Amino acid sequence: MNKEKEIETVTLMVRRYCWGVHGTRGEALCPACNALLEYARERRDRYPHGEIDNHE
Template identity: 45%
Template sequence: MNVEKKRRQEQQTVKTIIGIYCHGHHHRREPGEKLCPECQALAAYAVERIEKCPRMEVKSFCSVCPIHCYAPAKREEIQKVMRYGGPRMLLHHPLMTLHHMFLTWQTKRLEEKTNCDM
């Protein structure tokens, strides 16, 4: 998969999970808006971090990356959002979830193969 496609998919996944979290927790959205202002700010921050990620080519997901691009407070916030929205992705976006699970499996398989080759 090319790096830019991977970057766009990761950005879309993060925005989708934030949307699920916002819908479940916040009801202060402006008419026509999908996210409340706090969640819009978090989504913009996450998209920016993914856009500037120096390891996009070799990493699978931010949660397993050795470099922490998020500020500590934002990292806690995004972890809270992911813990809520991640499991609900299967109900709301099953194909996106299956793709994520496939990438996780593929990454683990590559890591195991690399460890066995050493």
């Protein structure tokens, strides 16, 4: 799966979770879900092949 598709998939999953659990609607996410999505995007950008450097 390419990077854009992965981000799109994670975005849809987080959005549906937030809608169902936190009652948000439309494009808006609650602060917690928004932070989770930003974290996922940053991780994907930082480790494009799933490789994690444990020596940070």
